[in-house]
Amino acid sequence: MRGTLLYVGQRTLLIAFTALAVSSIVFIGIHRLPGDAFVSERLRPSQQAALLHQYGLDRPLFVQYRDFMTNLVLHGDLGESIANRGVRITPLVLREATVSGEIGFAALVFTVGLGLLFGVTGAIRQNSWVDYALSATSVVGFSMPNFVIATFLLLLFGIWLENVTGGNFFYEIGWSGTYGNLGEILVPAFALGFPYASFVARLTRASMLEVIRQDYIRTARAKGLAEQVVIVRHALRNALIPVVTILGPLVVGIITGSVVIENIFGIPGLGKEFVQSILNRDYNIVIGVFTGYAAMIGLANLIVDLVYPLIDPRIRY
């Protein structure tokens, strides 16, 4: 237990350090071009100079960087949006992170749930038509970009089945902001998770097929255990180990995939904000969101690492 705590402490430090490093790199890179955010406003030079001065963008880069870092480290303050003036970035990013996190978690449930279900079913009924159908689905799911899947789902649930769903799955107008409304999360989360679910299904099927031929499975069957117990407790638990090892990259994939999915479904999460702020040249938000992403990915990987020992008791920290 003490070892685990120490490990978590070390990892948290590392995450904080990575987030700092990432924000520094983006800060320095992006501040080559001060005042880009004002270009679209067609300001007079004197007005632009006034704005640059107000936001402190006319100071030397080093001074700006020092102030930015001091505020970030001491107060957790990422500054103020340049395009939408007066908006503080830290609360904005935190709120959006909860939206993205909710979608991402639902997508992860889809990924692991569907992936395991497909993979185990395919392995148990190897070379049957069920297996072939599931394998074909996996190939399609993995080759199709997630925005194509999202488009099809939008068409299906939002338009062709509008009478059934009441258009509830259509996000054109935007997120109604009711967190926890499963119906609203379901379709985006599925679109986000399905490509990775296909990947998990392929991996699970392969590792299940390997495990199922092992002696201890035969022993379990010979003991007279019910088939379900053999599959779930003895086979699946061991087949899960390679799946768990790719959970980290999967989580990163889901987080980056959300950039696209959030834009299609109009979900006000980090991904939509990131693209918007890049298009608006709102660099303060770009730095904030990027830092948020770095922290989220670090935390997600940490959680995945903490799940390992639960599945594979040989791993200890």
Add this chain to the structure above:
Amino acid sequence: MATSATTVDQLIAAPVARAQIGLWQDAWRRLRRNRLALVSAAYLIGLVVVALVGIVYTPYPYAHEGVGLPYMGPGAGHLLGTDQAGRDIFSRIMIGAQVSLIVGLATQAVVLAVGVPLGLMAGYFRGWIDTALSFVISVFYGIPDILVAMILIVLIGKPGLGTIIIAIAATRWMDMARLTRGQTLSLREREFVEASRSSGGRPAKILFGHVLPNALGPIIVQATLGIPAAILFEAFLSFLGLGVPSPTPSWGSMAADGIHAIRIAPHIVLAPAIGLSITLMAFNFLGDGLRDALDPRQRR
């Protein structure tokens, strides 16, 4: 088997039962048996032809607005209909195929040019080069590629094909470097490399004359599978509005245009989306086929 009647001399003189064939011929024979890979290759050749024809001929000028009424469905005059500005979608798909293929191939060219030499050097010389490269690679793996590419596009600041290619290659080179490094690490211990070294071969000659040709199979497979990844990446970026600037069409930006009109004219988004899916699948199948053909031991 003729054994007792023949002398040793005859055995030596007689041709071996099965004519010796090289790696490439062998691979070609295996690839020919893989029907899915062949169909994919045929489709891709067709796609290249369409893209090439697009240079000299498209049914309508691709950037010309109002060659038909907006939102026209697929029909005789416009094969795939028209988009929200009354542009012919089929013509735009043709040009979009060019963009996709250029991005896919050029990105892999950059990736090969950067990743292979770095991997060869790190694997052969080891030491600090290897340490430095491994560190950089592990740092790159820690940050999500799409975010890096988007930041790079902002930093370069000039939207265009070149920017996109550089941004994508910057997030893809390390796969190639890692693969080449691994191959080199195992090849450098082999006898023919030792022979070349002991007979005074210079590192450049050993690396490009002996190590690289033997590592070529996996590298080709990796490059083939990298093409769809790059095409998908470009579609993502264009979909988000960070790709090739308008009026040049890309399948990603066409899909993004279409999604706003999905209720009244779903064909606008479906045409590029389906084209993209089939193309990606074809590249993936061909890449898998090449892997089975060139490197049968890796078969999964």
